[in-house]
Amino acid sequence: MTSSDCIVVGGGHNGLVCAAMLAKSGRTVLVLEASPEVGGCARTEEFFPGFRASTAHVLNRLSIDVVRALELEKHGLQIALQTPTPSPLRGGVRGGGATSPSFTPSVALSPDGNHLVLHGAYGEALSGASAAEQAAWKGLRAQLLRYAGVLKPLLSRRPPDIAGLSFADTLSLGTTALALKKLGREDMRDFLRILLMNVYDLADEQLSDDRLKGFLAFDAVLGAHLGPRSPTSLLGLYYRLAGDVSGVAGAQVVPKGGMGVVIAALRASAEKAGVGIRAAAPVARIVVENGRATGVVLADGEEIRAQTVVSAIDPAATFIELVGAPHLDTGFVRKVKNIRRKGDAAKLHLALDGVPEFPGVDANGLRGRLVIAPSADHVERAFNPSKYGQFSPEPVMEITLPSLADPSLAPGGACVLSAVVQYAPYALKEGWEAGRPKLLAAIMAQLEAYAPAIGRLVRHAELLTPADIEARYHMPGGHWHHGELQADQMLVSRPVAGWSGYDTPIDGLYLAGAGSHPGGGISGLPGLNAARRVTEAKR
Numbered sequence: 001m002t003s004s005d006c007i008v009v010g011g012g013h014n015g016l017v018c019a020a021m022l023a024k025s026g027r028t029v030l031v032l033e034a035s036p037e038v039g040g041c042a043r044t045e046e047f048f049p050g051f052r053a054s055t056a057h058v059l060n061r062l063s064i065d066v067v068r069a070l071e072l073e074k075h076g077l078q079i080a081l082q083t084p085t086p087s088p089l090r091g092g093v094r095g096g097g098a099t100s101p102s103f104t105p106s107v108a109l110s111p112d113g114n115h116l117v118l119h120g121a122y123g124e125a126l127s128g129a130s131a132a133e134q135a136a137w138k139g140l141r142a143q144l145l146r147y148a149g150v151l152k153p154l155l156s157r158r159p160p161d162i163a164g165l166s167f168a169d170t171l172s173l174g175t176t177a178l179a180l181k182k183l184g185r186e187d188m189r190d191f192l193r194i195l196l197m198n199v200y201d202l203a204d205e206q207l208s209d210d211r212l213k214g215f216l217a218f219d220a221v222l223g224a225h226l227g228p229r230s231p232t233s234l235l236g237l238y239y240r241l242a243g244d245v246s247g248v249a250g251a252q253v254v255p256k257g258g259m260g261v262v263i264a265a266l267r268a269s270a271e272k273a274g275v276g277i278r279a280a281a282p283v284a285r286i287v288v289e290n291g292r293a294t295g296v297v298l299a300d301g302e303e304i305r306a307q308t309v310v311s312a313i314d315p316a317a318t319f320i321e322l323v324g325a326p327h328l329d330t331g332f333v334r335k336v337k338n339i340r341r342k343g344d345a346a347k348l349h350l351a352l353d354g355v356p357e358f359p360g361v362d363a364n365g366l367r368g369r370l371v372i373a374p375s376a377d378h379v380e381r382a383f384n385p386s387k388y389g390q391f392s393p394e395p396v397m398e399i400t401l402p403s404l405a406d407p408s409l410a411p412g413g414a415c416v417l418s419a420v421v422q423y424a425p426y427a428l429k430e431g432w433e434a435g436r437p438k439l440l441a442a443i444m445a446q447l448e449a450y451a452p453a454i455g456r457l458v459r460h461a462e463l464l465t466p467a468d469i470e471a472r473y474h475m476p477g478g479h480w481h482h483g484e485l486q487a488d489q490m491l492v493s494r495p496v497a498g499w500s501g502y503d504t505p506i507d508g509l510y511l512a513g514a515g516s517h518p519g520g521g522i523s524g525l526p527g528l529n530a531a532r533r534v535t536e537a538k539r
Contacts, residue, residue: 003305004030004276006534007296008312009283009322010474010513012040015312016266016275017527018512018534020070022310023273025535030304031275032296034282034474038267041473041480042522044260048460050411051351054259055464055473056480057400057418058104058369059522060252061243062262063156066524070269077265079246079253103251105368108215109450113360116211122241122250126212133209140206145249147191148241150179152249155242155518158529159492159500196487199237200228200376210375217380218373218396222420223480223520225344227383228376232487239485243523254367257406262522282474286311286322286509293509296322308508308534312527314475314482315495315515316341323506332505335496339515340489343466343478344386346424348397348443350417351410351460355401356451370399372450382423389429391439395446397421414459419443426466426478436463482515491517502530503537510534 008019011033023029037043041055059079067073106123108116119125123141126134180188194202199220203213217228220237227233245251255261271277285297286309295305311318316336319325325333358370373379373396382392399419403410410416421443428435440463447454466478475482483489492500494517501517502510512530514520 001303001305003295004028005306006030006308006310007032007304007306008310008512009286009296009318010040010312011035011038011277011279012312012513013042013263013266013522013524014513014527014530015310016263016270017066017070017524018310018312018531019275019277019527020266020270020273021528021531022534023270023275024069025531027308029275030306031270031277032281032283032298032304033277033279035472036280038277038279039260039263041469041475042259042263044258044263044409047349047462048351051349051414051416051460052258052260052409053349053402053416053418055347055469056259056522057254057402057420058252058398059245059255059259059262060240060250061521061523062245063523063525063528064244064247065156066528067246069528070266072262072265072269075265075268075272077255077261079255103245103248104253105365106215106252107358107361107365107368107370108211109358109361109370109372110211110374111449115360115365116209116215117365118215120251121248122252129209129212133207133212136207137212143187143190144237144241146183146187147195148238148249150183150191151238152242153179154491155239156525158502158533159494159517194234196232196235198229198231198233200233200380202234203228203376210377213376214373214379214396215371217376218371218398218422221379221383222398222422223343223345224484224486225340225342225386225423225425226486227380229380230383235487235490236485239519239521243521252369254369254400254402254405258402258409259522266524283322285324286318286506288323288327288506288509291327292507308510308538310510310512310530310534312512312530314341314477314513315339315511317474317476318511319504323509328505332496332499339495340484340486341477341479341482341515342426343469343480344423344425345480346391346421346439346466347464347469348417348419348421348440349462349464350419350458352415352417352454352457353459354413354457355404355415356417356454356457358451366401367404368400370450372397372399372446386423386425389425389427391424391428391435391442392422393442395421395423395439395443397443397446399447415457424465426470428465432465432467436465439463439465480514481520482513483519485519490519494519502526502533
C-alpha cells in the first residue's frame with residue numbers, strides 16, 4: 001500500500017491545474033487518470049493515420065490567473081497575437097495598421113456566400129454588414145461585455161457561502177454590488193431586465209441582420225440543451241464573454257499545435273512542481289472511513305492512502321459510483337442524481353485530401369471559426385427535434401480547420417476539419433447505432449451547402465456522439481460541462497445547492513472538475529479554486 005498527501009482523481013486540465021497548485025504548496029500529489037493519456041477532451045489524438053485533432057478545439061476561457069500561477073508560457077504555451085486590419089474586400093483582413101490585437105476571427109456563414117466576419121476580441125470590428133447594423137452591434141457588444149464584467153468576479157473565484165458569509169464572501173459580494181452600481185441607473189436597470197432573458201428576444205430587440213442574430217444565438221446555446229427562445233438562454237453568452245484569453249474578454253484562439261499544447265504545458269508545470277502522474281489507472285472506489293476520505297482503490301485492487309482526495313471528474317460519478325450512496329445523506333444523493341448532464345452536441349473530425357473551399361471566405365477567415373447558424377430561427381428549429389430524442393436534420397455547427405494553424409496535424413497537402421455539431425441528444429430515440437450514419441449524412445449535406453464538393457475531399461470521418469464522448473472521456477452523459485449551465489445549476493447551486501464551494505459532505509474529499517463552480521470550458525478555474533480551498537482548509 002502506497003500513500004500520498006493528496007490524490008487527484010482525473011487528469012483533465014482541471015485536475016492538472018489543481019495538482020500543480022497543491023504541489024506548489026508543498027504537498028506530495030498523485031494524479032490518477034483512467035485513460036492512457038491525460039488531458040481529457042483537450043488532448044490531441046490521432047483519429048486517422050497521420051491526422052490528429054482535439055475534441056475541444058477553441059481556446060476562449062483559459063484564465064490568466066492559471067497561466068501566471070503555473071508559468072505556462074515557460075512550459076511551451078504560446079498565444080501569439082496578430083494585428084490585422086479589416087479589409088473592405090470579402091470581409092477579410094490584411095496585415096498591418098491595426099490599433100488593437102486581433103484574435104481568431106469568427107465567420108457567420110451565409111448560403112449565398114455573403115458572409116459576416118467578426119474580427120478581434122468578439123467582434124471588435126464587423127465586416128459585411130450595413131453601417132446601421134455595425135453601429136447597433138457596437139452598442140450591443142459593449143453592453144454585453146460590461147454586464148459580463150459585472151458577473152466575472154463571481155465566476156472567477158469560489159462562490160460565496162450564503163449560509164455563513166465570511167468576511168471574504170461579504171467583500172466579494174460587495175465588490176460585485178459596487179460594479180453593478182457603477183454601471184449607472186439606466187444600465188443597472190437594463191442589466192437586471194435582461195439578465196435572465198432569452199437570447200432570441202435580445203437579438204431581435206437590438207439587431208436586424210439575421211446572420212448576426214443567428215451567430216449570437218448559436219454562441220449563447222453552444223453545448224447546452226437550450227434553444228434561443230428558451231428562458232435564461234442569454235446566460236450562456238454571459239458565461240462565454242466572462243472568459244478571456246491573455247486577459248482580453250471575449251477573445252478566442254486556435255492554439256498553434258492544437259489544444260494538446262495547453263495540456264502539454266499544464267503537465268510540464270505539474271511535473272516540475274513534483275506531481276506524480278499515473279495514466280491508465282482507473283479509480284474504482286474512494287475509501288471512506290468514519291465519514292472521511294482516506295484514499296482510493298484502483299480497478300486492479302491497489303489501494304493508495306491519502307490525507308486529501310480531490311475529484312476532478314463528474315460530480316455524480318464521484319458520489320454515486322466512487323463514494324457510494326450509503327456514505328451520503330439521502331437528500332444529497334437525490335440532488336446529485338437530478339443534475340441535468342445529458343449532452344446535446346456531437347463532434348466531427350474529417351480527414352481531408354486538401355483545404356476545403358468556402359466561397360466568400362478568405363485565407364484568414366479559414367484560420368478562424370466558421371459558424372453555420374444563418375438565423376436565430378434556424379437555430380431554434382435545429383433545437384426542436386432534440387426535445388423529443390431526435391437529431392436536427394439541419395444542424396448548426398462551429399467549424400475550425402486546425403491544421404492550417406499547425407500543419408503537423410495533417411500530412412502534407414491534407415487538412416483536418418473539426419466541428420461541434422448541434423443538436424444531437426445523448427439518448428437518441430432510435431439509438432446511435434442506427435442514427436449515427438443518418439446524422440453524418442445530415443452534417444455532410446449541410447457542409448456541402450457552404451463548401452461545395454467537400455465530400456470529394458473526405459478520406460475519413462469520425463463522428464463522436466454524446467454517447468461516444470461519454471465512453472472515450474469517462475464523462476457521464478457526454479456533457480462537456482459535466483452538467484447544464486443554467487440558472488438553477490450555476491453559482492451557489494453548482495453542483496447542487498448547499499455544496500458549491502468545492503467541499504463535499506465527506507471530510508477530506510473535494511471537487512475540482514467542470515461540474516463544480518464556475519463550469520466547463522478550458523479555463524482551469526475549478527482546479528485553481530479547489531486547490532486554494534484545500535490549502536485554506538488545511539492551514
